[in-house]
Amino acid sequence: MSNLKKTITLSGGLQYHIKAFRHKTSWQEFKQQLNQFLNQWNPKSLNLTIVGPSGGYCLSTEFLNKFENLTCYDLDPLAHWFFYKNHKLKTNWKTQDFFKHMTENHDSLLFSNLLGQITATMNSSEIEAHNELLKKYLKKKSWASFHDVYSWYTNDQKTQELEAPKADSDLKAYLKSSLHPHSEVIDHQTQDISNWCSNKSYFLWPLTPKRTHLIECCFKD
Numbered sequence: 001m002s003n004l005k006k007t008i009t010l011s012g013g014l015q016y017h018i019k020a021f022r023h024k025t026s027w028q029e030f031k032q033q034l035n036q037f038l039n040q041w042n043p044k045s046l047n048l049t050i051v052g053p054s055g056g057y058c059l060s061t062e063f064l065n066k067f068e069n070l071t072c073y074d075l076d077p078l079a080h081w082f083f084y085k086n087h088k089l090k091t092n093w094k095t096q097d098f099f100k101h102m103t104e105n106h107d108s109l110l111f112s113n114l115l116g117q118i119t120a121t122m123n124s125s126e127i128e129a130h131n132e133l134l135k136k137y138l139k140k141k142s143w144a145s146f147h148d149v150y151s152w153y154t155n156d157q158k159t160q161e162l163e164a165p166k167a168d169s170d171l172k173a174y175l176k177s178s179l180h181p182h183s184e185v186i187d188h189q190t191q192d193i194s195n196w197c198s199n200k201s202y203f204l205w206p207l208t209p210k211r212t213h214l215i216e217c218c219f220k221d
Helices: 003-011 013-022 025-038 079-087 115-121 124-138 171-178
Strands: 047-051 069-073 092-094 108-112 142-153 185-187 199-208 211-220
Touching: 013 199, 025 142, 025 199, 025 211, 069 079, 115 124, 115 142, 142 171, 142 199
Parallel strands: 047 069, 047 108, 069 092, 108 142
Antiparallel strands: 142 185, 142 211, 199 211
């Protein structure tokens, strides 16, 4: 099983669609903040490739309408139906592993909450190799990504009590000062990605009442 297929099994597919339906209201603030940031991105091409969009639950139709053509890569067979239901936009949909089709045809790219999930299926050497390949591929492209940096269980910590860190924050110091000492924190091994560009911000995403994700969003025009 490929790393992308493992990602769908672990965090995507039907399980994710159910979460999006159940927690739609609690996701609204994160969605608004995310799309306000993404609207500052001015890619060179209006032909956008979205990698891992699922049903497009975190993306606004207003943001997507900035682009003339949308190509989406997602292995989840249900994703296309939900994406169209949510946005009513025509897309060139591919149920393929994007990382096996990284051609020069992709001028502007958005990685939609994917990169922090893939690393959960890799060991440290695989993560390093994957990031080096992706960094080289993106060097001359316009791209954006929002991805997990850290996540934690929130049984003992209300998300409403927290504020997202500033862009220049020391994230480990932020976690230490913001969470209870016994909180179980997962490192998604994505801290290097924002070093490839000059624009980034952090947001808190209450994925469920019991789980919060610290999301990093970054882009390069």
